[in-house]
Amino acid sequence: MKATDAIVECLKKESVNLVFGYPGAAIMPLYDALRRSDIEHILVRQEQAAAHCASGYARTSGKVGVCIATSGPGATNLITGIATAYMDSIPLVAITGQVKSTLIGRDVFQEVDITGATEPFVKHSYLIKNSKDIPRIIKEAFHIAKTGRPGPVLIDIPSDILVEDIDFYYDEEVNIRGYKPTFVGHVGQVKRAFKRLEKSKKPVICIGGGIITANAEKELADFVEKAKIPVVCTLMGLGGIDHSSPYYIGMIGSHGHNYANRAVAEADVIVFIGARLGDRATGENKLFKNNPDIIHIDIDPAEIGKNLGTSIPIVGDAKNVLNQLLELVRPLKTEDWIDYLTNLKRNHKKASEDNDYVNPKYAIELLSDMLDDNAILVGDVGQNQIWVALNYKVTSERKFFISGGLGTMGYSLPAAIGSAIADKKRQVVAVMGDGGFQMSLQELATIKQNKLKVIILLFNNEGLGMVREMQYRTYKSEYAVDLSSNPDFIKLAEAYGIQGKIVKNNEGLKEAFDEAINSKGTFLIECMVNPKESTL
Amino acid sequence: MKRYVLSVLVENHSGVLSRVSGLFSRRGYNIDSLSVGVTEDPGISRMTIVVKGDKYIVEQIKKQLNKLIDVIKVIELKPDSSVYRELILIKVATTTKQRAEVIEIVNVFRGRVVDVVSESLIIELTGDESKIEALINMLEPYGIKEIIRTGLTALERGNKVIKEHN
Known part of the structure; x- marks a missing residue:
């Protein structure tokens, strides 16, 4: 069998029926085998988008996302996408062509x-040097990508090896x-953890992306209800618990809800589940003023104790450990504590009205009320990320994806494309700013080619709002970055056969959202936002 | 800052060394020395890594090393329960007159002279760090032209082998 046909066979064995990629000379042999196979290939317009698409696809389908690129610049263009997936623990397999093995170096x-x-x-990662290793390596790559703490695995294959024959x-x-990940929590540690919780007066559970990765939402909800413990989340943990x-x-976090930060600041025990306590979430640990006991549950032992001292470490899969905790659970006396926190939350002031511009916080609240119970929303990076994170309600079956760890601008559009391809029945919304949009807008062509439906919500404040805010705060200068020579985004969308509408103030939002939701194809809503609008 | 000796079993194939050394540089850990060689199983190599740091750093290093797919086992070799050895080759300047004197010093250390020319000698010595430092100090007055050291290599004392560790 040709090595390339073997690769296709392996992909099928891993139930891959769709890949994202961009061809080039070194990877051509594989493309020929793909052409003859029934694996669908989605052509992106730049390789970085192939990795982001695969990420959105993986997060939506629960499968490993696959992206393919050629050697050299094709491979280097993948890099940001791979790093983005790594930081957020998204399972990807990236296959790159390499120059002939005899020419390497x-x-x-x-x-x-x-x-x-x-x-x-x-x-x-693997650099394949012998074609007979191909099936073993692909098997290993998928296994590594999706088990334990998931992440991207790269397979680099020289073009001469691609054309060899193998058994x-x-x-x-x-x-x-x-590689032997630990999936089940240590029984003694789990017992200790619950004992500590039973003595606690102000316990808080803080969830990260691990809850979503482990599909542990149901177990978490069960445990929380039975134990009566309030829950906060990190940016990556949004969606791990129903917001209702x-x-x-x-x-929590430097850009979090102040009442959530109050909860962790005043807690006496915090249980972190599937969270790596990144600096943006913990404010470099300044949040924990009360010197709480830390119970840390994570599948990656290296995350425990890395950023914060831990009293009770539990290595294991979030779903398994929560099931273990459910065997011990008894209700805690937390009524007063929960009342106190919900009051803080209730008294939080709502987004203010602004008649000259669209208020992005209000826009997200409204969108939140209008979308389906199982909508997928993909956020980008910058002020728009925080507007979404703080004001969108991830309720019911909704999913929420974002580039949390790396903070990659331009993530939302290609990731939303991957989501829309993975699940054609759900509403898919990509929210972004005018900066992030212009980092990925070539992918409008991918939308056009595949006749996808994505609701694109573009907050145009003619600048990089978060950079502007930081500049103003740090250097007292307002305009080191100016994007005011933006193109006409509506016309641009039109060039790709995509309908669009400008919304200038809050009044026009509902109608525009209705139109976008009911439109057959992709719809761009461009909201004009006050350049001085604040992040929080 | 304390010195720690780690013994690491890794897959014996290309790229492993760069993964391990890359991990140290990118996370800001300081390596004092790293030596590597194949084990009784030709598919497995063993590294001895000497690092400086505190307990937290060494704990992190062990965990991060364990995260690498190519790393099979990491143990810490404590000084009181391990044999530490290093090999050094020293090219020392000697006149004909001084030669006997230098050889005498080398004999005291149970070292060996492995090359002789009229202006210099190459001396080979194996031992722990203090023995090697002591020889270097003794030879310094004669003029040390070159030194090469293998870096520390180490094995746990007793019957237990690395694979039997948890």
Whole structure:
């Protein structure tokens, strides 16, 4: 069998029926095999988008996302997408073409050491040197990408190896001696954790993306209801608990809800589940003024104790550990504590009206009221990220995706494309600013080609709002960055066959959202936002 | 800052060394020395890594090393329960007159002379760090032209082997 056909066979064995990519010389042999197969290939317009699409696809489908690029610049363009997936623990397999194995190291045309370049932010990588290793390596790559703490795995294949013939085999089992993730929590530690909780007067559970990765939403909701413990989340944890739950308080962090930050500041025990306590979430640990006991549950032992001292570490999969905790659970006496926190939340002031511009916070609240119960919303980076994170309600079956760790501008549009392709029945909304949109707007062509429906909500404040805010605060200068020579976005969308509408103030929002929701195809809503609008 | 000796079993294939050394540089850990060689199993190599840091850093290093797919096992080798050795080659300047004197010093240390020319000697010595430092100090007055050291290599004392550690 041709090595490329073997790759296609392996992908099928891993139930891959769709890949994102962009071809080039070194990867051509694989494209020929893909053409002959029934695996669908979605052509993006720049490789970074292939990785982001695969990320959105993975987050929506629960499967491993696959992206393909050629050697050299094709591979380097993937880098930001791979790093984005790594920081947020998204399972990806990236396949890159490489120059002929006999030419590696000679700086030939379109040669780059991509396994070397991506080493700091892949879960693992392979440079295939022998074609007979292909099936084993692909099997391992998928196993590594999706198990334990998920992450991206890169497979680099020289073009001469792609055209060799091999005997096909596919092992059912994977055995990697250096890779044995711990899935079940240590029984003694779990008991200790609940004992500590029972003594607590002001417990808080803080969830991160791990709850969503482990599909542990139901177990969490069960545990929280039975134990009566309030829940806060990190940016990545948004959606881990239904926002309409009486136990949900809010998002913590430097850009979080102040009442959620109050909850962790005043807590005597905090249970972190699937959260890595990133600096943006914990304010470099300044949040924990009360010196609380920390119970940390994570599948990655290296995250426990990395950023914060831990009293009770539990290594394991969030779903399993929560199930273990559910066996011990008894209601705690937390009524007063929960009343106190919900009062703080209730008294929080709502977004103010502004008649000259669209108020983005209000826009997100309104959108939140109008979208389906199972809508997918993908956020971008900058002020718009925080507007969404603080004001969107992730209720019921809704999903919320964002580039949390790396903070990659331009993520939302391609990731939303990946989501729309993975699930054609759900509403998919991509929210972004005018900066982020222009980092990925070439992907409007991917939308056009695949006749996708994405609601694009563009907050245009003619600038990089968060940068502007920081500049103003730090340097007292307002305009080091100015995007006021933006193109006409509506006309631009039109060029791609995409309908659009400008909304100048809050009044026009409802009608525009209605139109976008009911439109057959992708719809761009461009909201004019006050350049001086604040993040919080 | 304390010195810690880590013994690390890794897959024996290309790219492993760069993954390990890359981890140290990108997370800001300081390596004093790193030595590596194949083990009784040709598919597995063993690294001895000497690092400086505090308890927190060493804990992090162990965890981060364990995260690498190519890393099979990481243990810490404590001084009281391990044998530490290093090999050094020293090219020392000697006149014909001084040669016997230098050889005498080398003999005291149970070192060996492995190359002789009229103006210099190459001396080979194996031992722990203090023994090696002591020889260097003794030879310094004669004029040390070149030194090469393998870096520390180490093994746990007793019957237990690395694979039997949890």
